[in-house]
Amino acid sequence: MTQILxxxxxxxxxxxxxxxxxxxVGDAIEPGQVIAEIETDKATMEVEAVDEGTVxxxxxxxxxxxxxxxxxxxxxxxxxxxxxxPPPLAGEVRAKRGEGGRPLSQPATRPxxxxxxxxxxxxxxxxxxxxxxxxxxxxxxALRDAMAEEMxxxxxxxxxxxxxxxxxxxxxxxxxxxxxxxxxxVVDTPITEHGFAGLGVxxxxxxxxxxxxxxxxxxxxxxxxxxxxxxxxTLYMSGGQIKSSIVFRGPNGAAARVAAQHSQDYSSWxxxxxxxxxxxxxxxxxxxxxxxxxxxxxxxxxxxEHEMLYGQEFEIPDVKDWVVPIGKAKVRREGGDxxxxxxxxxxxxxxxxxxxxxxxxxxxxxVDLRTLRPLDTATIVESVKKTSxxxxxxxxWGQNGIGAEVxxxxxxxxxxxxxxxxARVHQVDAPLAYAANLEALALxxxxxxxxxxxxxxxxx
Amino acid sequence: MAQAAQKPNGxxxxxxxxxxxxxxxxxxxxIRRFEERAGQLYGMGLIGGFCHLYxxxxxVVVGMQAALRDGDQVIxxxxxxxxxxxxxxxANGVMAELTGRRDGYSKGKxxxxxxxxxxxxFYGGHGIVGAQVSLGTGIAFSNKYRKDGKVCLTYFGDGAAxxxxxxxxxxxxxxxxxxxxxxxxxxxYAMGTAxxxxxxxxHLYKRGISFNIPGEEVDGMDVVAVREAGRRAVExxxxxxxxxxxxxxxxxxxxxxMSDPAKYRTKEEVEAMKTKHDPIEHVKKLLIDAGYASExxxxxxxxxxxxxxxxxxxxAQKSPEPDPSELLTDVYIxx
Numbered sequence: 193m194t195q196i197l198x199x200x201x202x203x204x205x206x207x208x209x210x211x212x213x214x215x216x217v218g219d220a221i222e223p224g225q226v227i228a229e230i231e232t233d234k235a236t237m238e239v240e241a242v243d244e245g246t247v248x249x250x251x252x253x254x255x256x257x258x259x260x261x262x263x264x265x266x267x268x269x270x271x272x273x274x275x276x277x278p279p280p281l282a283g284e285v286r287a288k289r290g291e292g293g294r295p296l297s298q299p300a301t302r303p304x305x306x307x308x309x310x311x312x313x314x315x316x317x318x319x320x321x322x323x324x325x326x327x328x329x330x331x332x333x334a335l336r337d338a339m340a341e342e343m344x345x346x347x348x349x350x351x352x353x354x355x356x357x358x359x360x361x362x363x364x365x366x367x368x369x370x371x372x373x374x375x376x377x378v379v380d381t382p383i384t385e386h387g388f389a390g391l392g393v394x395x396x397x398x399x400x401x402x403x404x405x406x407x408x409x410x411x412x413x414x415x416x417x418x419x420x421x422x423x424x425x426t427l428y429m430s431g432g433q434i435k436s437s438i439v440f441r442g443p444n445g446a447a448a449r450v451a452a453q454h455s456q457d458y459s460s461w462x463x464x465x466x467x468x469x470x471x472x473x474x475x476x477x478x479x480x481x482x483x484x485x486x487x488x489x490x491x492x493x494x495x496x497e498h499e500m501l502y503g504q505e506f507e508i509p510d511v512k513d514w515v516v517p518i519g520k521a522k523v524r525r526e527g528g529d530x531x532x533x534x535x536x537x538x539x540x541x542x543x544x545x546x547x548x549x550x551x552x553x554x555x556x557x558x559v560d561l562r563t564l565r566p567l568d569t570a571t572i573v574e575s576v577k578k579t580s581x582x583x584x585x586x587x588x589w590g591q592n593g594i595g596a597e598v599x600x601x602x603x604x605x606x607x608x609x610x611x612x613x614x615a616r617v618h619q620v621d622a623p624l625a626y627a628a629n630l631e632a633l634a635l636x637x638x639x640x641x642x643x644x645x646x647x648x649x650x651x652x
Numbered sequence: 653m654a655q656a657a658q659k660p661n662g663x664x665x666x667x668x669x670x671x672x673x674x675x676x677x678x679x680x681x682x683i684r685r686f687e688e689r690a691g692q693l694y695g696m697g698l699i700g701g702f703c704h705l706y707x708x709x710x711x712v713v714v715g716m717q718a719a720l721r722d723g724d725q726v727i728x729x730x731x732x733x734x735x736x737x738x739x740x741x742x743a744n745g746v747m748a749e750l751t752g753r754r755d756g757y758s759k760g761k762x763x764x765x766x767x768x769x770x771x772x773x774f775y776g777g778h779g780i781v782g783a784q785v786s787l788g789t790g791i792a793f794s795n796k797y798r799k800d801g802k803v804c805l806t807y808f809g810d811g812a813a814x815x816x817x818x819x820x821x822x823x824x825x826x827x828x829x830x831x832x833x834x835x836x837x838x839x840x841y842a843m844g845t846a847x848x849x850x851x852x853x854x855h856l857y858k859r860g861i862s863f864n865i866p867g868e869e870v871d872g873m874d875v876v877a878v879r880e881a882g883r884r885a886v887e888x889x890x891x892x893x894x895x896x897x898x899x900x901x902x903x904x905x906x907x908x909x910m911s912d913p914a915k916y917r918t919k920e921e922v923e924a925m926k927t928k929h930d931p932i933e934h935v936k937k938l939l940i941d942a943g944y945a946s947e948x949x950x951x952x953x954x955x956x957x958x959x960x961x962x963x964x965x966x967x968a969q970k971s972p973e974p975d976p977s978e979l980l981t982d983v984y985i986x987x
Contacts, residue, residue, distance in 0.1 A: 395793045398794040
């Protein structure tokens with residue numbers, strides 16, 4: 193007997209829906225035969241059998257939602273009497289690895305239906321007007337909605353990038369945009385980052401408002417000359433004549449097990465450059481509100497998303513035109529004992545660390561930086577004046593990092609308030625490893641944040 | 653669809669009217685005298701940094717400009733003074749930028765390599781070799797997006813012709829039939845590297861073949877030949893048939909930049925170009941042979957142009973340096 197397990201269809205997939213069974217109990221199957229269809233928030237894909245045998249049980253019903261990866265979904269009598277041994281996959285996805293290390297999500301034969309909405313509750317966030325209903329939405333759909341709304345609002349806004357149109361987005365962030373706006377405004381490019389980034393800046397210089405999607409920011413290394421030399425500097429070099437209202441966006445940082453070339457955090461790289469605005473949102477409300485603000489902004493914006501957040505659901509205010517101001521940090525949790533600064537996915541880790549610390553009697557204040565350039569120094573300094581302690585968290589490397597900058601500003605502006613030297617939590621000083629254990633060791637974690645807080649509060 | 657790249661069909665038979673020839677003569681002479689003066693000011697320490705002179709290549713921009721309509725855009729790299737003057741930007745504004753003064757086109761913040769004029773549809777002036785090719789392709793993308801019938805002239809040199817983004821741009825421009833004309837100003841030396849030492853295929857007009865972009869080699873020292881080729885290319889692009897590639901065979905008389913003694917070529921080679929192929933002498937001869945002008949009339953034109961250039965040099969020295977308050981302006985646009 194062999195168990196067939198729920199397969200992972202991409203490096204970041206944790207669960208999926210069992211959309212359809214193509215076999216029933218008693219069927220004889222052979223390797224390569226499609227036995228089921230699985231849906232994720234990115235794509236629908238087929239599962240092929242690896243072994244031959246007879247299906248003796250279907251353990252998960254057709255239509256089941258949220259089936260965790262590696263859950264047994266069927267039992268196969270393959271002639272062996274031995275008990276099923278779980279490890280790796282008995283089912284394998286009919287999915288070819290993207291060439292050149294491109295993401296693995298496969299053609300969405302059926303784009304998912306509209307995002308799950310519901311669980312409405314009232315807003316408690318001070319940024320949200322009183323009485324506004326909250327709805328649940330994934331970061332992915334929040335980004336999509338932001339683009340769709342701004343494209344409806346302004347005919348000069350268009351989206352270009354690899355797989356943004358017919359494929360519906362490599363990570364499905366541009367789902368349905370082609371259908372609504374057509375191929376002139378949702379433009380599939382060849383794999384040519386340097387070229388299409390430059391083309392986008394040229395279009396911006398001549399008055400359009402491009403959204404340039406990089407499949408990941410790792411690939412934008414090929415285009416960095418245009419982001420910095422062409423987009424960021426030309427306003428200055430032209431004495432204010434040539435504007436580049438353009439948004440460069442895409443997933444940034446470490447996904448899961450994709451190794452060093454596909455796992456880099458560019459927060460500090462782009463934050464170094466005057467002329468650029470750099471935004472790195474955490475939740476869906478900021479993803480939507482800040483992306484809308486970015487598209488409307490007359491300056492070039494680097495918009496750093498995170499693949500690991502795309503599928504996460506958050507509450508978002510159900511208002512017609514949700515725009516979040518650029519350049520304002522957000523205190524996500526109040527506390528008097530230590531200030532933790534973070535951005536993007538690290539905010540979630542910081543909030544979890546704060547919960548753990550609260551159980552031990554330490555109240556952490558979590559400041560979500562949200563915009564990295566211009567950096568909201570006032571909010572950070574105000575918090576540190578209250579807590580007298582600072583821990584910075586970022587996914588990237590420490591040297592010349594966001595934490596280094598935050599610490600320098602705090603030391604310069606609130607030196608007399610500090611009761612301990614600032615501590616920085618960041619990726620270890622090495623390229624990110626593929627091996628699961630080394631990857632986990634390299635990246636910031638809740639535990640590392642807790643340890644850093646204990647160090648600066650002298651509780652360790 | 654794939655038209656073969658072609659060499660020029662021997663001597664051109666195109667004609668230019670008396671008025672046109674006078675115009676080309678004036679425009680080319682203005683560039684020549686302006687550049688001579690810029691070189692002089694550089695020697696006096698009034699112009700700093702990098703300064704790349706256009707002397708010898710004047711027929712290219714003047715001929716191409718004659719093929720354009722109002723609103724058509726131009727973008728180029730850093731050897732850009734000639735392009736700006738041909739586009740109708742003022743000698744005063746260009747010279748004042750060279751001296752780094754507040755009345756320069758970029759308020760003194762850009763310098764020789766970075767000047768722009770939205771009014772004259774001149775999009776720079778770019779310092780990174782080849783970057784303007786992607787940018788110009790993007791301007792053409794805007795033209796198609798807006799369906800406004802404009803064409804973008806995108807200039808680059810034989811050196812930039814080996815940059816990868818040039819071919820990334822060719823691919824998209826042809827794929828999407830963008831209204832762009834690529835003009836390779838082949839002055840035969842990429843800084844100090846002769847074309848045979850840098851390029852496996854030295855006939856650069858063939859560089860578009862695998863992108864289905866037709867190409868043509870043009871005598872870039874003959875302004876009328878340039879204009880005729882330019883018209884063919886521009887009208888094709890305007891008609892929605894996609895990009896076109898013109899390889900202008902030309903020559904720069906001076907070094908790559910002011911600090912380049914140009915020892916990689918012989919004095920005889922440079923002298924031969926100056927005496928046998930000078931683009932301004934060529935038009936002068938056409939004017940005189942046709943009986944359109946006397947030596948005396950042409951001298952008067954030269955005198956008028958010298959006066960314009962002298963005025964620009966004075967203007968550029970009198971204009972004040974930028975106010976220190978300009979240090980932090982134009983970094984961002986207030987949202």
